Amino acid sequence: MSFKYGFKSGLVIGSGYLSVSFSFGIMAVNSGLTWWQAVLISITCLTSAGQVAGVGIMAAGGGIIEMAVAQLVINLRYSLMAISLSQKTDKTMTLPARLIDAYVITDEIFGVASTQESVGFRYMTGLGILPIAGWTLGTFLGAVLGNILPAVVTSCLAIGIYGMFVAIVLPVCRQSKTISIICIIAVLLAVVFRYVPFLYAHVSSGFAIIICAVIAAFVGVLITPEDETQKEAADGQ
């Protein structure tokens, strides 16, 4: 659980971020921000959906309240992830350590850290470095030379991060029947939120993810027999 191990594990996430934030950089400049404004947003927020919404609010001349509420709703899933991750932390995760590492809780970093038996301060901090670097650098590159690279290249880089998610979830599904069932439920619910026009128009993607994930995990608790709760939970780690 060393810093070096975490650092290396951050490479996939960092390179994925490089391409995703590249598109964010392009989008921010197209919305009227300067390159340094886009870079400042990326390095202080380190979140994808929240930043896209934030730039939209800035461009529309929105206010402080609107900004705060939008960020809370879109990023509320991080609270869920933070609680889940707090259950895996070891003794090196002191209060100051938590206040530092909380900054790097993103969808992808959480996904990779969740695959560990226990999460320590050195590992988590190491894991965060390349994603922060990739996210910031990608934003800068996208903002400065966004329209130079052929679109076909940048567009195909963005799918890599999802490939990584599949690589995290599928192997665990093969080992646990309960987890494969709840993953299917989560996907089916996400499909409903995406394709029912009313839901798609009125429920933000961040909020839809929370609803899908909570219902599916709750069903998982219900279908796990009492004496197997501990075993299934252990399998999932």
Next chain:
Amino acid sequence: MDNKTFFILLAVMAVSTYLVRAIPFAAFRKKITNRKVKAFFDYIPYTVLSAMTFPAILYSTDSVITASAGALTAVILAYRGRSLLIVAVGTCAAAFLVSLLLMFVPL
């Protein structure tokens, strides 16, 4: 938008995003002992990632066809137990190859 407005909105955005992460991470210092609650939070990573991946993966490139090729490749590679990096690279490569193919063989 002047610089002052930008910095105020940036501060609101950064602080609210940070607090959403930091408050629960700092507050839950003890292990949850209730088995059902613990199982719930052990399941969360997988349900979150599942809900986030599908169907969003289909719209992650500029065409559903190339994205589907990438998604299919991801499933095959991941099912065979390949590493995160291999699956991620394979997914991008498949989407890229299919988009090249589409350029030369318009459907």
